[in-house]
Amino acid sequence: QKEVEQDPGPLSVPEGAIVSLNCTYSNSAFQYFMWYRQYSRKGPELLMYTYSSGNKEDGRFTAQVDKSSKYISLFIRDSQPSDSATYLCAMSVSYYGGSQGNLIFGKGTKLSVKP
Amino acid sequence: GAVVSQHPSWVICKSGTSVKIECRSLDFQATTMFWYRQFPKQSLMLMATSNEGSKATYEQGVEKDKFLINHASLTLSTLTVTSAHPEDSSFYICSASPAGKPYEQYFGPGTRLTVT
Numbered sequence: 170q171k172e173v174e175q176d177p178g179p180l181s182v183p184e185g186a187i188v189s190l191n192c193t194y195s196n197s198a199f200q201y202f203m204w205y206r207q208y209s210r211k212g213p214e215l216l217m218y219t220y221s222s223g224n225k226e227d228g229r230f231t232a233q234v235d236k237s238s239k240y241i242s243l244f245i246r247d248s249q250p251s252d253s254a255t256y257l258c259a260m261s262v263s264y265y266g267g268s269q270g271n272l273i274f275g276k277g278t279k280l281s282v283k284p
Numbered sequence: 285g286a287v288v289s290q291h292p293s294w295v296i297c298k299s300g301t302s303v304k305i306e307c308r309s310l311d312f313q314a315t316t317m318f319w320y321r322q323f324p325k326q327s328l329m330l331m332a333t334s335n336e337g338s339k340a341t342y343e344q345g346v347e348k349d350k351f352l353i354n355h356a357s358l359t360l361s362t363l364t365v366t367s368a369h370p371e372d373s374s375f376y377i378c379s380a381s382p383a384g385k386p387y388e389q390y391f392g393p394g395t396r397l398t399v400t
Contacts (some may be wrong), residue, residue, distance in 0.1 A: 212393045220386065
């Protein structure tokens with residue numbers, strides 16, 4: 170079983186829809202959870218990060234972490250064509266990145282928002 | 285804020301030659317920088333972590349002598365692919381963490397390397 174599982178999609182939704190993106194993980198030691206957005210041939214852009222369980226909201230984006238289920242979600246409200254990208258979840262064991270607690274990425278979910 | 289640049293964005297080189305990729309944090313000091321490799325439709329795979337002024341820490345399976353990393357200052361890290369081969373062709377991405385915020389990684393735009 171891989172440490173982080175993420176459905177690669179593609180996921181296609183109409184403009185204005187609520188999008189739900191998810192990742193599951195197997196390592197219960199993960200404490201930091203991030204969501205990145207990656208446009209084609211570009212580096213990932215940090216969207217949100219959360220520590221431990223709970224919700225975090227930033228504009229149209231809401232990140233949820235359920236450590237008991239080892240499940241994290243990213244919700245996008247009122248989706249726009251400009252949200253079309255690949256969304257990667259990432260997790261870290263410790264406060265520090267790198268080999269002592271580096272980010273483990275999901276494969277990414279490709280999202281397409283149709284006008 | 286938190287902008288990271290990479291240069292070049294795209295490079296083609298012949299097999300056996302070396303290529304240097306630069307990663308710069310433009311508006312913050314990065315005590316730690318990371319180098320990743322990404323194949324099409326695959327996850328980002330961490331290659332190595334570099335801290336300013338010290339030797340890089342390489343992930344298992346990454347050849348230290350082939351992928352030379354130097355973190356000369358708080359704003360610059362370089363990755364040199366030595367004696368490149370076609371199988372080294374990939375998308376190389378760096379990221380940097382601001383001092384005091386190690387849980388935040390800001391990524392560069394990536395460098396596409398093609399070895400012919």
